[in-house]
Amino acid sequence: MTTLSRHDQGMQTRRAVLGDAHVDRAEAAKTAFDEPFQALITEAAWGHVWSRPQITRRERSMITLALLAALGQWDEVAMHVRATRNTGATPDDLREAMMHVAIYAGVPAANHANKIIKDTLAQMEAADAQ
Template sequence: MNEEKFNQGLDVRRSVLGAEYVDKSIQNATDFNQEMQELVTEYCWGEIWTRPGLSKQTRSMLNLAMITALNRPHELKLHVRGAINNGLTKDDIKEVFLQCAIYCGVPAAIDSFRTAQEVFEEIEKEEKR
């Protein structure tokens, strides 16, 4: 493992997904999935998300579209929250899902709208506390 890239990735991962979620994922890693946590942090976040070629907002839009296409609601919830953290608006997210409806299929987009709405409601509840 490249410790420098891991640490850079950890910083970006925390800023996008939230420190609480990321720290919990790493602290709860087991012998079975520890290497996966390291791989994701070092390569996804440390190698790719730190590259200068795309903004965090663009990366978030791409992730929302790809995760919609893959129909991965758990990951979509994380990345909807991450997209908000990266400065995307609900309207930005809506436009991504409408684009996905055409190119990935209406059922996938409908599920993504539903999942995003759950995240928006969670965020609103958190803000009221």
């Protein structure tokens, strides 16, 4: 068995978490300007951190969403809520993560993240119903 490069491992994990459609859109939109950035996140975030076996993807989803909410990264919150379909994090998990955000990062951050989470989950449910 061959060892995957950090980039190849990252791309596998990125696709498993975010889905092929999301990654294909990001790859198609990539330009010479942002190619180094895309390589960085694929290798570092997805190939190194998200690919580590010490905790589950479900746990990583919860941690990631809590951090994104605490930092006010709202677009990324929605993207990672959609990724929970692939990571196994449940709406109950997300609610608990936002409870931590409220206490450790502030109620306004958790409040806004909860709005985004609810809206995104509703959009996902509506898409499933079609």
